[in-house]
Amino acid sequence: MKIDWNIVRLMCAGPVNGMRNNYTDGLTKQYGHLEFQCVLNLPDKLLSYTLNTLGIRVSQGEKFTAGQTIEDLFEGAKVRLDEAKEAGRTVLRVIMPDPGFRWPEDPNCTAPYKYQIMRVYEDDRD
16 A cells, blocks of 8 residues: 655644644645644554545545544544644544544533644634
8 A cells, every 4th residue: 555645743832732733745736635634642553543544545536525424434433524724725624522422512522632623723824
């Protein structure tokens, strides 16, 4: 399997200490698909699995859209794709439920999962 994109990990400045801006770079150039972003500070193996698995699926012809729920990325848990801005471009942000399977908009969602929908990670430069 050829991986012809990169994963970039950047520390996020702002009110949520320790969060990261993790995103793919190359899916748009290679496949005409939006890049993926994950703002959780996940272990390297889990982050790589998440973003590379989505990238591999894109390289095999699958198309993803904002608002889509993906049920087969992790056993027993769904993820959702939200549209976000990152460095002046539109990306698909991977949103994960917390360990209690609560989405960030649920008032009982725990940190850091509840911060995934904050606009602090977006860059609105166009």
